[in-house]
Amino acid sequence: MRRKSHFTVGLRSIVLTVLSLGLVAWAQGAPDGDAPLSTPIVAGVPLTISSGDLLAIAVSDNPELTQEVRVEDNGEVNIALIGSAKLVGLTAQQAGRWIAEELQRRHFLLSPQVTVLIKEYASQGVSVTGEVNHPGVYSLMAARTVLDVISLAGGLTSIADTRVIIKHRSGSKERVMVLLKADDAQAALNENAVVYPGDLVIAQRAGTVYVLGDVGRPGGIVMQNNGRITLIQALALAGGAKHTAALGHVYLLHKEEGGYTSDRISVAEMIRGRIADLELKPNDILFVPGSRIHYLAQGSTGFAEGLGGAAVYHVLP
16 A cells, blocks of 8 residues: 655654765765667777877878878868868778879879878877776777776776766767676677777766665665666665564655655565565665554654664675
8 A cells, every 4th residue: 555645754854864874965976867878889880080180191002192190170181182171070981982082083093092090099098987996097099898998997886887978089969878787798798888089988876775764774775786676675685674664654755856755655565465566766765664653753763763773785786
Protein backbone atom coordinates (compact mmCIF):
# COMPACT_ATOMS: atom_id res chain seq x y z
CA MET A 1 0.00 0.00 0.00
CA ARG A 2 1.40 3.39 -0.98
CA ARG A 3 0.14 6.76 0.14
CA LYS A 4 1.56 10.11 -0.95
CA SER A 5 1.68 12.88 1.66
CA HIS A 6 3.34 16.23 2.32
CA PHE A 7 5.99 16.94 4.93
CA THR A 8 5.33 16.05 8.54
CA VAL A 9 7.49 17.19 11.42
CA GLY A 10 9.18 13.78 11.29
CA LEU A 11 9.98 14.02 7.59
CA ARG A 12 11.57 17.43 8.08
CA SER A 13 13.73 15.94 10.83
CA ILE A 14 15.02 13.24 8.48
CA VAL A 15 15.91 15.70 5.73
CA LEU A 16 17.53 18.20 8.07
CA THR A 17 19.56 15.47 9.75
CA VAL A 18 20.77 14.16 6.39
CA LEU A 19 21.79 17.66 5.34
CA SER A 20 23.64 18.24 8.60
CA LEU A 21 25.60 15.03 8.11
CA GLY A 22 26.71 16.26 4.70
CA LEU A 23 25.35 13.18 2.94
CA VAL A 24 23.48 14.98 0.20
CA ALA A 25 26.68 16.77 -0.83
CA TRP A 26 28.00 13.41 -2.04
CA ALA A 27 25.33 13.30 -4.69
CA GLN A 28 25.71 16.81 -6.09
CA GLY A 29 27.90 15.45 -8.84
CA ALA A 30 25.27 12.98 -10.04
CA PRO A 31 24.98 12.40 -13.79
CA ASP A 32 23.36 15.13 -15.81
CA GLY A 33 19.94 13.85 -16.78
CA ASP A 34 19.95 16.12 -19.83
CA ALA A 35 22.98 14.50 -21.36
CA PRO A 36 21.86 12.42 -24.34
CA LEU A 37 22.89 8.81 -24.68
CA SER A 38 24.47 8.59 -28.12
CA THR A 39 25.69 5.75 -30.28
CA PRO A 40 29.38 5.14 -29.37
CA ILE A 41 32.00 6.25 -31.87
CA VAL A 42 33.35 3.36 -33.88
CA ALA A 43 37.10 2.79 -33.57
CA GLY A 44 39.08 3.87 -36.61
CA VAL A 45 37.08 6.97 -37.58
CA PRO A 46 39.64 9.45 -39.09
CA LEU A 47 40.47 12.61 -37.19
CA THR A 48 39.57 15.87 -38.93
CA ILE A 49 41.88 18.82 -39.46
CA SER A 50 41.67 21.63 -36.90
CA SER A 51 43.17 25.10 -36.53
CA GLY A 52 46.80 24.97 -35.41
CA ASP A 53 47.53 21.53 -36.88
CA LEU A 54 50.74 21.04 -38.87
CA LEU A 55 50.06 19.36 -42.23
CA ALA A 56 52.59 17.55 -44.41
CA ILE A 57 51.49 17.74 -48.08
CA ALA A 58 53.24 15.58 -50.69
CA VAL A 59 52.56 15.34 -54.44
CA SER A 60 53.84 12.18 -56.17
CA ASP A 61 56.62 12.79 -58.76
CA ASN A 62 56.62 16.49 -57.85
CA PRO A 63 58.94 16.94 -54.86
CA GLU A 64 59.02 20.70 -55.44
CA LEU A 65 55.36 20.82 -54.33
CA THR A 66 56.04 18.99 -51.06
CA GLN A 67 55.48 21.30 -48.09
CA GLU A 68 54.67 21.53 -44.41
CA VAL A 69 52.06 24.13 -43.54
CA ARG A 70 50.37 25.20 -40.32
CA VAL A 71 46.58 25.64 -40.31
CA GLU A 72 45.81 29.22 -39.37
CA ASP A 73 43.26 30.32 -36.76
CA ASN A 74 40.71 31.01 -39.51
CA GLY A 75 41.06 27.43 -40.72
CA GLU A 76 42.95 28.27 -43.89
CA VAL A 77 46.30 27.04 -45.23
CA ASN A 78 48.51 28.38 -48.01
CA ILE A 79 49.01 25.58 -50.57
CA ALA A 80 51.61 25.75 -53.34
CA LEU A 81 50.08 26.68 -56.72
CA ILE A 82 46.61 26.86 -55.20
CA GLY A 83 46.94 29.60 -52.62
CA SER A 84 44.72 30.00 -49.57
CA ALA A 85 42.29 27.14 -48.93
CA LYS A 86 40.09 26.19 -45.99
CA LEU A 87 40.72 22.58 -44.92
CA VAL A 88 39.33 22.63 -41.35
CA GLY A 89 36.74 19.92 -40.85
CA LEU A 90 38.15 17.66 -43.59
CA THR A 91 39.99 14.43 -42.92
CA ALA A 92 43.55 14.14 -44.22
CA GLN A 93 42.32 11.87 -47.00
CA GLN A 94 39.58 14.30 -48.01
CA ALA A 95 42.07 17.19 -48.01
CA GLY A 96 44.45 15.25 -50.24
CA ARG A 97 41.67 14.45 -52.68
CA TRP A 98 40.52 18.08 -52.76
CA ILE A 99 44.05 19.38 -53.44
CA ALA A 100 44.51 16.83 -56.24
CA GLU A 101 41.23 17.87 -57.85
CA GLU A 102 42.20 21.54 -57.63
CA LEU A 103 45.63 20.94 -59.21
CA GLN A 104 43.96 19.05 -62.04
CA ARG A 105 41.10 21.57 -62.45
CA ARG A 106 43.59 24.42 -62.74
CA HIS A 107 45.60 22.42 -65.32
CA PHE A 108 48.79 22.33 -63.23
CA LEU A 109 49.01 18.52 -63.32
CA LEU A 110 47.23 15.87 -65.38
CA SER A 111 46.61 13.20 -62.75
CA PRO A 112 48.16 14.24 -59.44
CA GLN A 113 48.44 11.92 -56.45
CA VAL A 114 48.38 13.97 -53.26
CA THR A 115 48.99 12.75 -49.73
CA VAL A 116 48.15 14.82 -46.66
CA LEU A 117 49.28 13.82 -43.17
CA ILE A 118 48.46 15.53 -39.87
CA LYS A 119 52.05 15.69 -38.67
CA GLU A 120 51.38 17.63 -35.50
CA TYR A 121 48.14 18.22 -33.65
CA ALA A 122 47.43 21.66 -32.22
CA SER A 123 46.70 19.98 -28.92
CA GLN A 124 48.45 16.66 -28.44
CA GLY A 125 47.02 16.12 -24.98
CA VAL A 126 43.71 14.77 -23.78
CA SER A 127 42.21 16.28 -20.63
CA VAL A 128 40.75 13.85 -18.11
CA THR A 129 38.79 15.33 -15.23
CA GLY A 130 36.16 14.43 -12.67
CA GLU A 131 36.04 11.17 -10.74
CA VAL A 132 39.38 9.68 -11.78
CA ASN A 133 42.29 9.00 -9.45
CA HIS A 134 44.74 11.28 -11.25
CA PRO A 135 42.95 14.01 -13.25
CA GLY A 136 45.11 15.99 -15.63
CA VAL A 137 46.30 16.38 -19.22
CA TYR A 138 47.87 13.31 -20.82
CA SER A 139 49.93 13.17 -24.00
CA LEU A 140 48.08 11.53 -26.85
CA MET A 141 49.66 11.39 -30.30
CA ALA A 142 46.94 9.29 -31.91
CA ALA A 143 43.43 8.04 -31.27
CA ARG A 144 43.01 5.79 -28.22
CA THR A 145 40.04 4.07 -26.65
CA VAL A 146 38.34 5.73 -23.69
CA LEU A 147 39.29 2.75 -21.50
CA ASP A 148 42.95 3.42 -22.33
CA VAL A 149 42.57 7.10 -21.46
CA ILE A 150 40.81 6.35 -18.15
CA SER A 151 43.64 3.94 -17.33
CA LEU A 152 46.22 6.69 -17.99
CA ALA A 153 44.41 8.77 -15.35
CA GLY A 154 44.66 6.01 -12.77
CA GLY A 155 41.19 4.59 -13.29
CA LEU A 156 37.84 5.62 -11.85
CA THR A 157 37.30 6.47 -8.21
CA SER A 158 35.02 4.40 -6.02
CA ILE A 159 32.18 6.94 -6.39
CA ALA A 160 32.42 7.39 -10.17
CA ASP A 161 29.48 6.76 -12.44
CA THR A 162 29.66 3.86 -14.86
CA ARG A 163 29.54 6.30 -17.79
CA VAL A 164 31.70 9.20 -18.89
CA ILE A 165 31.24 12.19 -21.16
CA ILE A 166 33.56 12.80 -24.10
CA LYS A 167 33.70 16.29 -25.60
CA HIS A 168 35.55 16.15 -28.89
CA ARG A 169 38.05 18.79 -29.95
CA SER A 170 36.07 19.50 -33.12
CA GLY A 171 33.96 21.88 -31.04
CA SER A 172 30.81 19.83 -31.37
CA LYS A 173 28.59 20.14 -28.31
CA GLU A 174 27.43 16.56 -28.65
CA ARG A 175 28.23 14.58 -25.54
CA VAL A 176 28.87 10.88 -25.85
CA MET A 177 27.91 8.65 -22.96
CA VAL A 178 30.12 5.57 -22.79
CA LEU A 179 29.34 2.43 -20.81
CA LEU A 180 32.45 1.49 -18.83
CA LYS A 181 31.09 -1.25 -16.61
CA ALA A 182 28.53 -3.89 -17.36
CA ASP A 183 27.56 -7.40 -16.34
CA ASP A 184 28.44 -8.39 -19.91
CA ALA A 185 32.15 -7.64 -20.35
CA GLN A 186 31.99 -8.13 -24.10
CA ALA A 187 29.20 -5.55 -24.35
CA ALA A 188 31.36 -3.02 -22.50
CA LEU A 189 34.23 -3.63 -24.92
CA ASN A 190 31.95 -3.33 -27.92
CA GLU A 191 30.72 0.06 -26.71
CA ASN A 192 34.22 1.41 -26.12
CA ALA A 193 34.49 4.84 -27.78
CA VAL A 194 37.51 6.53 -29.32
CA VAL A 195 39.25 9.58 -27.83
CA TYR A 196 41.39 11.90 -29.99
CA PRO A 197 44.11 14.42 -29.10
CA GLY A 198 42.50 17.62 -27.84
CA ASP A 199 39.37 15.87 -26.52
CA LEU A 200 38.01 16.28 -23.00
CA VAL A 201 36.99 13.22 -20.95
CA ILE A 202 34.75 13.84 -17.94
CA ALA A 203 34.13 11.10 -15.40
CA GLN A 204 30.99 11.99 -13.48
CA ARG A 205 30.12 11.19 -9.89
CA ALA A 206 27.50 8.51 -9.42
CA GLY A 207 24.19 9.30 -7.75
CA THR A 208 23.58 8.34 -4.13
CA VAL A 209 20.53 7.03 -2.29
CA TYR A 210 20.18 6.96 1.49
CA VAL A 211 18.84 4.13 3.63
CA LEU A 212 18.27 5.25 7.21
CA GLY A 213 16.61 4.06 10.37
CA ASP A 214 16.35 0.52 11.73
CA VAL A 215 18.77 -1.14 9.28
CA GLY A 216 22.14 -2.82 9.63
CA ARG A 217 24.25 -0.05 8.07
CA PRO A 218 22.34 3.25 7.76
CA GLY A 219 23.88 5.66 5.26
CA GLY A 220 24.39 6.47 1.60
CA ILE A 221 24.82 3.94 -1.19
CA VAL A 222 26.50 4.88 -4.45
CA MET A 223 24.43 3.98 -7.53
CA GLN A 224 27.19 2.34 -9.56
CA ASN A 225 25.12 -0.29 -11.36
CA ASN A 226 24.78 1.91 -14.45
CA GLY A 227 23.03 4.47 -12.27
CA ARG A 228 20.17 2.16 -11.33
CA ILE A 229 19.16 0.59 -8.03
CA THR A 230 15.86 -0.72 -6.63
CA LEU A 231 14.43 -0.32 -3.15
CA ILE A 232 15.05 -3.97 -2.21
CA GLN A 233 18.62 -3.80 -3.52
CA ALA A 234 19.32 -0.63 -1.52
CA LEU A 235 17.86 -2.17 1.61
CA ALA A 236 20.02 -5.26 1.18
CA LEU A 237 23.18 -3.20 0.60
CA ALA A 238 22.42 -1.27 3.79
CA GLY A 239 22.69 -4.50 5.77
CA GLY A 240 18.99 -5.33 5.63
CA ALA A 241 16.25 -4.43 8.09
CA LYS A 242 16.67 -5.30 11.74
CA HIS A 243 14.19 -7.65 13.39
CA THR A 244 12.72 -4.65 15.22
CA ALA A 245 11.95 -2.78 11.98
CA ALA A 246 8.39 -1.87 11.09
CA LEU A 247 8.51 -3.02 7.45
CA GLY A 248 4.85 -2.23 6.95
CA HIS A 249 5.49 1.48 7.51
CA VAL A 250 8.62 2.30 5.49
CA TYR A 251 8.82 5.80 4.02
CA LEU A 252 10.43 6.74 0.72
CA LEU A 253 11.27 10.44 0.34
CA HIS A 254 11.68 11.91 -3.17
CA LYS A 255 13.50 15.18 -3.72
CA GLU A 256 11.57 17.58 -5.93
CA GLU A 257 11.81 21.29 -6.74
CA GLY A 258 9.59 22.28 -3.84
CA GLY A 259 11.28 19.98 -1.34
CA TYR A 260 10.63 16.36 -0.46
CA THR A 261 7.46 14.34 -0.84
CA SER A 262 6.98 10.95 0.76
CA ASP A 263 5.39 7.60 -0.03
CA ARG A 264 4.50 5.11 2.68
CA ILE A 265 5.37 1.64 1.47
CA SER A 266 4.78 -1.83 2.87
CA VAL A 267 8.17 -3.40 2.24
CA ALA A 268 6.87 -6.54 3.95
CA GLU A 269 4.38 -6.93 1.10
CA MET A 270 7.12 -6.13 -1.41
CA ILE A 271 9.39 -8.83 -0.01
CA ARG A 272 6.53 -11.34 -0.30
CA GLY A 273 6.16 -10.38 -3.95
CA ARG A 274 2.67 -8.98 -3.53
CA ILE A 275 3.68 -5.51 -4.76
CA ALA A 276 6.38 -4.63 -7.28
CA ASP A 277 9.86 -3.49 -6.33
CA LEU A 278 10.59 0.21 -6.97
CA GLU A 279 13.51 1.82 -8.79
CA LEU A 280 15.11 4.60 -6.76
CA LYS A 281 16.41 7.93 -8.00
CA PRO A 282 19.50 9.88 -6.90
CA ASN A 283 19.02 11.62 -3.52
CA ASP A 284 16.06 9.40 -2.55
CA ILE A 285 15.84 8.69 1.19
CA LEU A 286 14.47 5.37 2.43
CA PHE A 287 13.55 5.52 6.13
CA VAL A 288 12.85 2.27 7.98
CA PRO A 289 11.31 3.02 11.39
CA GLY A 290 11.57 0.73 14.37
CA SER A 291 8.50 -1.21 15.38
CA ARG A 292 7.87 1.21 18.25
CA ILE A 293 7.44 4.03 15.66
CA HIS A 294 4.39 3.29 13.52
CA TYR A 295 3.96 6.80 12.21
CA LEU A 296 6.69 9.34 11.59
CA ALA A 297 4.45 12.20 12.72
CA GLN A 298 4.58 10.98 16.33
CA GLY A 299 8.00 12.56 16.84
CA SER A 300 11.56 12.75 15.68
CA THR A 301 13.44 11.13 18.59
CA GLY A 302 13.81 7.86 16.75
CA PHE A 303 15.12 9.55 13.65
CA ALA A 304 18.28 10.81 15.32
CA GLU A 305 18.86 7.37 16.83
CA GLY A 306 18.59 5.79 13.40
CA LEU A 307 20.95 8.33 11.84
CA GLY A 308 23.66 8.16 14.45
CA GLY A 309 25.89 5.78 12.52
CA ALA A 310 25.04 7.01 9.02
CA ALA A 311 27.78 7.06 6.41
CA VAL A 312 28.20 6.84 2.66
CA TYR A 313 29.11 3.36 1.45
CA HIS A 314 30.81 2.89 -1.91
CA VAL A 315 29.27 -0.36 -3.07
CA LEU A 316 30.91 -1.70 -6.21
CA PRO A 317 28.79 -3.77 -8.62
